[in-house]
Amino acid sequence: MAQFDVEAFVDRQKIGRPQLAVLLVCLLVCFIDGFDIFMVGKIAPAIAEGFGEPVEAMTLLFLCQQIGLAVGAFVVAPLADRFGRRSMLIFACATFGAVTLASVYAQTLFQLSIMRGIAGVFMSAGLPMALAMISEATPRHRRSTFIAIALAGYSTGSAASGAVAAWLIDIYGWQSGFWIGGIVPILCIPLLLFFVPESLKYRTERNPKDPGIARTIQRMDRSVVLAGDEVFVLGEADGTARKAKLLDVFLEGRTWMTSILWAACFLSMANIALLAAWLPSFFQEMAGIPIQRFAIIALIAYGGGVVGTLTIGYLMDRIRATTLIPFYYIGISVALFAMGQVSFEAPIFIGILLFWSFAQTGGQGGLNTLITQVYPPRMRSTALGWSGGAGRIGGVISPIFGGVAIAQNFSLQLTLTCIAVVPLIVAVLVFMLGRNSYARQAVIASVVTQRGTA
CATH class of the missing domain: 1.20.1250.20 (MFS general substrate transporter like domains)
Known part of the structure; x- marks a missing residue:
């Protein structure tokens, strides 16, 4: 066949x-x-x-x-x-x-x-x-x-x-x-x-002989001619049906890769949750900036987030993800540190907030996209869901720091400098992921194919 x-x-x-x-x-x-x-x-x-x-x-x-x-x-x-x-x-x-x-x-x-x-x-x-x-x-x-x-x-x-x-x-x-x-x-x-x-x-990984696959293929492209006895495969696969198991994300050399990704998602989403909950309060309690004034400026930052998401998607179709994503997280760190040092009244502050939103939204979007590159289809939803679950746990824990910082009368500079360390750790983790053999092969193959078909 x-x-x-x-x-x-x-x-x-x-x-x-x-x-x-x-x-x-x-x-x-x-x-x-x-x-x-x-x-x-x-x-x-x-x-x-x-x-x-x-x-x-x-x-x-x-x-x-x-x-x-x-x-x-x-x-x-x-x-x-x-x-x-x-x-x-x-x-x-x-x-x-x-x-x-x-x-x-x-x-x-x-x-x-x-x-x-x-x-x-x-x-x-x-x-x-x-x-x-x-x-x-x-x-x-x-x-x-x-x-x-x-x-x-x-x-x-x-x-x-x-x-x-x-x-x-x-x-x-x-x-x-x-x-x-x-x-x-x-x-x-x-x-x-x-x-x-x-x-x-x-469907191909679940049942390579499923006749419904042929019907879908011919609806998508009427120029494809099928004899009716095909075995449908994915790339180098041998056409054997493979059902998903929960622990697949840890098997076949994926344990180290999955552990790194979970740690990166935990820290990334913890940082997002912390800042979403407390950033306006930090500026009000530590710098005397009313929440209403900060909210108006924050609305402008939304545009930076959308651009960040779309930009990293465009770039990841051309550049290796584990090389690109760390730069976004380094950008988050730089922006947070600068937010604590530059006066809220300075015109450049809006630019810093825009850049922070650009890097934060783009970086998290890049992590999500990377997960779709390094796991095969049969376990992709599990990988995305469990990585997101690790991030949700971080989102429950991290806001505690905000309350401690305010209760202990931390300065805005000290608070944002401490928070700026977290995205640097994420950048290091993603860089380490690029040195993992399983992830490296998957990401390199992804970029080579993209360049070849662009």
């Missing part, structure tokens, strides 16, 4: 309707993921007031959401490697959307907190499954760019949640954010059902 290389087939496809359909749906998934994760924090006072509770009572809700996000990353995301990306994404969108809509009718803040925790389980699984789907549907020479566009949707969702706080709360109440957060994922379901097929690479 003849072998048909599905990986080569996907890589030689021109960007057309199938790839754009996957991008659109996954962009919506990433948008609502970013919207919902950051939405509650921005409308927390309105939620507390709506239930007649003090703002500090929201602590339980935040805790439930973080626990749900961590559980989903470790438990739900890996299921996409067993039951399929599209099937699990449909399930996650339906469940998350339904629970979010039901949250509108919560009678107490405790009920809302529990529902938020349940929603978080499925919310956190959306991003890794969407990125896995994009990485397997897109030609290699455009893969990083497409992933970057999807991650820009995540950043846009975060910014859109601020618009809810600014314009909709006063008219429609805190429930307006939950209506949007519930309706958009449900709208993704018919798009997934009718326009997005299951990942060819996933």
Whole structure:
């Protein structure tokens, strides 16, 4: 029986309707993921007031959401490697959307907190499954760019949640954010059902003789002639069916690579969570800058984040990831140190904030994209989910430092200098990853192919 290389087939496809359909749906998934994760924090006072509770009572809700996000990353995301990306994404969108809509009718803040925790389980699984789907549907020479566009949707969702706080709360109440957060994922379901097929690479590794693979290939490219007895393979694979196992990310020489990636994600997302929670308060408590003034300047930084995400996607289609990503994290460190040294009133401060957002969002986007390069399709969703889970744990722990810094009357310069050390460690970890034999071979092969097909 003849072998048909599905990986080569996907890589030689021109960007057309199938790839754009996957991008659109996954962009919506990433948008609502970013919207919902950051939405509650921005409308927390309105939620507390709506239930007649003090703002500090929201602590339980935040805790439930973080626990749900961590559980989903470790438990739900890996299921996409067993039951399929599209099937699990449909399930996650339906469940998350339904629970979010039901949250509108919560009678107490405790009920809302529990529902938020349940929603978080499925919310956190959306991003890794969407990125896995994009990485397997897109030609290699455009893969990083497409992933970057999807991650820009995540950043846009975060910014859109601020618009809810600014314009909709006063008219429609805190429930307006939950209506949007519930309706958009449900709208993704018919798009997934009718326009997005299951990942060819996933199906090939699960069952190389699946006749449905041939039908999908011929729908994508009518010029392909198939005899009907093909065994579908991925690159050098032998055509043997391989089912995903949870521990695959540690097998076949991947243990050291996975450990480094988890440590890098832990520190990177810990840094993001710490600054998201405390940076405005640092400037208010340590430098006398009102939160409202800082918020206006921070809105400008959103543009830097989008550019950072798109830029690293473009560059990773051309430059080895383990060489490129450390420069972004060194940039984060430099920007944080400069933020503590330069006066808030100085015109250059806006430029520093823009550069910080550019480097931080681009660096984390680069880490996510790197994961899609170094793991094979059968375990890609698990790898993304578990790396994100490690990052979620960092996001739970790191904000403690902010409270300690303020309670101990640290100066702004000392606080930001301490925080600036963290991205330097991430840069070193990613550089070390480039010296790992398994990761190095995967990344070099990725860039060589990209250059050859660009």
